[in-house]
Amino acid sequence: xxxxxxxxxxxxxxxxxxxxxxxxxLCDLPVSYLEWFSRKGFPKDKxxxxxxxxxxxxxxxLENLLxxxxxxxxx
Numbered sequence: 469x470x471x472x473x474x475x476x477x478x479x480x481x482x483x484x485x486x487x488x489x490x491x492x493x494l495c496d497l498p499v500s501y502l503e504w505f506s507r508k509g510f511p512k513d514k515x516x517x518x519x520x521x522x523x524x525x526x527x528x529x530l531e532n533l534l535x536x537x538x539x540x541x542x543x
Contacts, residue, residue, distance in 0.1 A: 479534060480495045
């Protein structure tokens with residue numbers, strides 16, 4: 469499986485479409501919410517891939533990878 473560099477960009481562009489954090493940019497979701505998905509199961513679609521990627525980034529302390537992308541988007 470080849471890495472998709474667009475995933476990181478999408479994490480700072482796409483909003484959560486439903487749930488408690490509807491409307492929040494994915495990269496700004498709290499770790500506790502991502503942990504909940506990890507326990508219950510990530511969605512089986514593109515959103516699930518993004519949430520799982522974000523979970524891995526946050527659990528491994530790699531949020532700094534998203535900072536330049538967030539600055540480019542004006543966050």
